[in-house]
Amino acid sequence: MPYICPEFFRAFFMINHNGVLVTSDFILANNRSFLYGDGVFETLKIVDSKILFFESHYFRLMSSMRILRMKIPMQFTMEFLEQEVLNLAKESGLTSCRIRFTVYRNDGGYYTPKDSTISYVIQASPIAEKLYQSTNTSFEVELFKDFHVSNHLLSTLKTTSKTIHVLAAIFAQENGYHSCLMINESKNVTEGVSGNLFIRFGTTITTPPLSEGCLNGVMRKQVMQLIEKNDELELVEAPISPFDLQKADELFLTNVIQGIQSITKYRKKTYETTVGSLLIEQLNASIPVS
Known part of the structure; x- marks a missing residue:
């Protein structure tokens, strides 16, 4: 036992x-x-x-x-x-x-x-760890297309009605993925099951605006501020299409408990984890640990 x-x-x-x-x-x-x-x-x-x-x-x-x-x-x-x-x-x-x-x-x-x-x-x-952990282990995702996130204000709230996200998590579990990405009524990618989505092309990092129906995440806000302070990176809020996923250099998800989860694979595409790891270091630097 x-x-x-x-x-x-x-x-x-x-x-x-x-x-x-x-x-x-x-x-x-x-x-x-x-x-x-x-x-x-x-x-x-x-x-x-x-x-x-x-x-x-x-x-x-x-x-x-x-x-x-x-x-x-x-x-x-x-x-x-x-x-x-x-x-x-x-x-x-x-x-x-x-x-x-x-x-x-x-x-x-x-x-x-x-x-x-x-x-x-x-x-x-x-919790197992105080500080946020950077990991290079495999994290594969797939699109969840059975149901769509609505493009309205209620979708941005953490309500106790999360049926679509629960079903997406079950879909990932049943099909051998680590998680799923959600799509909205416009067929754009909005977020992960339990975190906001960021996508990098070169030095430009894009995240969906709240008008796309993504969660108004607290960690989303923190990461956006870190990116804006970095002179070598550009932050853009814009819709993300499924086609963008296969052209991107890096994908990562954010939430308050885990911090930043780098995505390593979507279908046949594999991704870098460099900026995600950098942002984790910057997040940890702001946390007072005794």
């Missing part, structure tokens, strides 16, 4: 539900996030008791709640939410971990809610 460390066991079962620490997992039958996908979430990374990029996460969460017409509680200040997250990590015995902060509309009603007040759940789980 494999060894399970007590820290992992404890963290997996401890959550913060509306400010109350609960030591067992739960599900509410009337939870609107469960019934209708009526919720949003943030995935955070804590390193040495510090939340990375927390300001960006906070403002994205507030914006998402407004777009979904949720009533934002008065106590939802940046300081309050930061302390709630850090308290859960501390009580879970974790100084570095992954956090999922889920906000959902309260019970009541069917498609039409009785009101727009909210509840929240915070979950913590251990």
Whole structure:
């Protein structure tokens, strides 16, 4: 039987539900996030008791709640939410971990809610590495064409309704790929299953604009800022066609937990990983590690 460390066991079962620490997992039958996908979430990374990029996460969460017409509680200040997250990590015995902060509309009603007040759940789980890792191991992707991402504002939010992404992940698993790339209604490539897409031609790096329906990713923002500061690279926001994938020099995906995942193969095309590795080094340089 494999060894399970007590820290992992404890963290997996401890959550913060509306400010109350609960030591067992739960599900509410009337939870609107469960019934209708009526919720949003943030995935955070804590390193040495510090939340990375927390300001960006906070403002994205507030914006998402407004777009979904949720009533934002008065106590939802940046300081309050930061302390709630850090308290859960501390009580879970974790100084570095992954956090999922889920906000959902309260019970009541069917498609039409009785009101727009909210509840929240915070979950913590251990991470293997504090710093982002650069790897040259194989990472092969394929296009997921069964369903399309919509070109509208809701697609840019981290809602609790991610059926298309789940199906894309299953497709990749069943067909021996590491992940899939999503396409939108215009048949352009928008993002990966769990990260934003960047594509390099020479010194020009392109990522889809939010109008293409890609996630408004926190790590996307950080990487775009790093590219803009590099005098040898040019950043462009423009649609990416499937044909562009086979002409590119480099592809990589970004998210807050993993940082940057270089793609090494798409169909018969193999890619370099030079800029992805460089950006990982720059990201790590900005992270205070004790």
